[in-house]
Amino acid sequence: MNDIAATLPFIGRRNPRAALILMIAVIVLAPIVASLFGRSWVRILDFALLYILLAIGLNLVVGFAGLLDLGFIAFYAVGAYTWAFLASPHFGLHLPVYIVLPLGASFAALAGLILGFPTLRLRGDYLAIVTLGFGEIVRIFMNNLTHPVNITNGPQGIDQIDGVSFFGWELNRRLSLGGGFGIDPIFLYYYLFLLCVVLAVFLVKRLQVSRVGRAWAAIRDDELAAKAVGINTRNTKLLAFAMGATFGGVAGGLFGAFQGFVSPESFTLMESIAVLTMIVFGGMGSLSGVIVGALALSFLPEVLRQIALPVQHALFGRVYLDPEVLRMLLLSLAMILMMLLRPAGLVPSHARYSHPLSPEEAKP
C-alpha cells in the first residue's frame, strides 16, 4: 500500500504515513463527495472501480508478462454472461453470488487457457491479432447464438439480472438504517467493488514479489534468456493469461449484477482498447500507474461530457462532438501521445521483485 501512497504528489515522498492516511480517507469518502455533485457521479465511480479491476487484470498479462492481449474484454463478457445465465429470469436460475462469481471467474480462466494454449508461442504482433480475433469471435457468438436454441438472446441482451446478495441482504435494495435514513445501492456497490479492488491489489503485490512474478518479469525482459535459466515459458505465460482472465471474469460478473443488464454492445473491441489505453497511459507494469490510468480515463470522458456539451452549444449553437466521440478521441490521443512522448506512462514502473534486504542480510 505504501508505494501506491508514495505516488501522491508532494506528500507522497515527504510524509508517507500522512499520504497513506490521506489516501485511505479519500478512497472511503469519495462516493459521499461525489454524491454532492449528483448521483450519476457515484455510478461513474462504481464503473471506474470496475475498470480498475480490468486494468489490474490486463496489466498482469501485458505489463507483467509482456503479452499484448487485444481481446481482453472477452473475459469480461464471459464473466458477465455467466452471471446473466445463472442469476436472472433468462433461464430461470437464480444462484447466489458465492456460486456464480467463482463460476464466472473459472469460465473466464478456462477461456484464457483455451485461447492461450495454442497461441502463446506466437510472436508479439501475431499474438495481438489473434487475441483480437478471439475477442471478436466471442462477441459475434454473443450476438448470434439465438437459434436453434436461444442462449444469449442476441443483440437485445439479457436483462433483469439479479444483483449481489449476501445471505439475504440484497445490495440492490436501499439499506435502511431506521429513522428514514438509508444507504442507496450505488453506495453499497461502491464499497463492495472497493473491497474487490483492495483484494486484487493485495493479490497482485504478493504475486509480484515472488518466484512467479520474477518469472513473468524474466519472460517480459528476455524470453530466450528466461528459457535458458530453466523457466517453462509456456506454462508461465499461460498462468499470466489465466490470472488476467480471472480478474476480467470477476469484474464481468460484478458488472452484470450491478448494471442488471448485459448485451454484446458492452464488449466491443473498443472496450478492449480502452482498457489497454488505461494501462498504457498510466504506466504498464506499474500497479499504481494502471490504477491512476484507469481512474483518469474513466473520469475524464465524463467530465468532458459535462463541459463539452454546454460549451459547444454556447460557442457553436450545436454539438459537433458528442460524448462518445469525445471519449474515443481522448483515448486514441492518450494512447498515441503517451507512446511517443512518455512510453513508460504517467507513473513509470519501479517494480521490485524481491523483498528489500535488511542490513544483516545484505552481508553474504
Added chain:
Amino acid sequence: MLQTLLQQIINGLVVGSVYAVVALGYTMVYGILGLINFAHGEVVMVGALTALSAILYLREIAPGLNPLVYFGFGLLAAIPVCMAIGYTMERVAYRRLRNAPRLAPLITAIGVSFLLQTLAMVIWGRSYHSFPQLIPTTPLQVVHGVFITPVQITTIGLSAAMMAGLVLLVMRTRLGRAMRATAENHRIAALMGVNTNGIIALTFLLGSGLAAVAGVMIASNYGVAHYSMGFLPGLKAFTAAVLGGIGNLAGAMVGGILLGLIEAIGAGYIESWTGGWLNSSYQDIFAFIILGIVLVFRPTGLLGERVADRA
C-alpha cells in the same frame, strides 16, 4: 447446385480481389518494418468516404455528367488524401518508434487506427451514407443461373490492374529493386546508398493509394460507406497477408483471393454444414479462425514469409 457454387466463386473472387489489394499494403509495410499497420484498414475507409464527398460535391456543381466521370473524380480525390494520411502516419508516429521495444509501435498503430475512426466520425458523422451507384449494377448472365454485375467486373479488373502494376514496379524497375533491398535489410540497403527513409515513405504511399481504390470499390459494391467500414476488411486483409506469407507480395495476392473464396463458399454452405447452429452472420469468424489456424500450424504462410533481417 453447381450454379450456387459458381455464383459463390464469383462473389468470392470479387471480395478476394479487394482483400488482395489491401493485403498488399499490409505485407509491404510488415516486410520492411516488421510492423502490423493497424491503421491500414481505416485508410480504406477514408478512401471510400473521401470519394463519396468528392462525388457528391461534383454532382452538385456539375450535374448531368457521365457517371463514370464522377467515379473517376472520386478516385482522383481519394487517392491523394489517403496517400497523405499514410505518409503522415509514418512520418509522425512510426518513424520515431523504429527502434523502440516491440510493443510500442504496435500500440501506437492501434492508437492511430482509433484516431482515424474517431476523426471520420467527426467529419462524416455516424450514419451509414449511401454510396451512389455510378457503375451499372444490372446483372449479366454468365451461364444459366449465374450472374455477375459490371461493378463486380470493374472491381476484379481494377484490382488485377493494380496488382500487376505493383508487381511490375517492384520486380522490373530500379525503384522496385531499392524497395526489395530495403525490405531485406534496411541497414545494409542504406549503406549501399538507398534512401531508405524515402523508400519506406514510398511504401506507405503506395499501400495507401491501393487502399483508397479498394475503399471506393467496397463502397461501390455494397452501396454504403461509414466510419467503421474499414475495420473488418482491414483485419481480413491482414489475415489474407498472413495466409499467403507475410512480406511476400505474391502471398498477399494469393492469400486475398483464397480468403475471399473461402468466405463466400463457406457462407453459402455453413448453415447446411452445421445443421442450423451457425448461419451466414457468422461469416466474419472464418477469417479469424483461418488466421488462428495458419498462425498455429503454419506461421510462415502458404508461400513463405519474407521479413527483414532485424540484425
Added chain:
Amino acid sequence: MSVLLEAQAVGKRFGGLQALSEVSLTIREGEIYGLIGPNGAGKTTFFNVLTGAYVPEAGRFAFAGDDLPLGKVDRIVRHGIARTFQNIRLFREMTALENVMVGRHVRTRVGLLGVVLQTRHARDEEAATAREALKLLDYVGIAAHAQTLARNLSYGDQRRLEIARALATEPRLLALDEPAAGMNATETAALKRLIEKIRQDGVTVLLIEHDVRLVMGLCDRVAVLDFGKKIAEDVPAEVQRNPAVITAYLGGAHRVQ
C-alpha cells in the same frame, strides 16, 4: 574421470549449409573443456544445439547416462546444463540479486497457491532464494552491487552476473559462450581464476573462446571445429602442433617445420 557429456554424430543444417556434420566429442567430469575453431566453424551452433536452442537433424547427447531432450531448452537446464550468452542476455530491468534469484527458479517449487496464501513453505523458500542468490553474487565477486539494476552494471560485472545466474541453476556442466569477449588482460586473468574456482567446486566447464592464450592456459582438453567438422580433440599442447588445426587457422601455406 568419468564421462559427463558425450556428443554422438551431431549434425545440423540450415537450408543448404551443413553447419555441423558428424560432430562427436566427450567431456569428462571435472574438466575444463575448450571448443575452438575459425569463425563460422560451427562452435556457437554446437552450443545452441547442445543447450536446446536448435534441434539437430542427426545425433544425440548422452549426459550423465541420460539422453538429453533435444530442442527443449528449459528441460535441458533441469538436467543440469546451464549456459551464458556471447552477447550477454541479462534481465535488464531487474537487480543483480533478482537476476540470480530467477536462476533459482528451476530448483525451487513454490507455485501460485503458495504465493497467494503466503504459506510457511513459500516464505521460507523466498528467504532461502534470496540468501543463496546473495551467496552466488559474492562467489563471483559482485555482492556489493546486489541492489543495482542489471543494465547499470559495468560490462565485466554483467558477465560475472550472467555466470552467477547460470550457477544458480545448480548445473553439472556450465557452458560459457565467449566469456572473455571484450575483456582486457587483467579482466581475463580474473575470469580465468573464477573458472578454475568453479571447476574446483565440482562444476564441469565447457567454453567457446577466441582468446587462444586463455584457452591454452585454462583448458584440460580442447576440440577444434572447422567447417562444421571436428578436426582435433586433445590436450592443448598437442592441438597446437596439429597440422590440420594450423591449416584451418592459417591456411595451407603454413606447415609445421
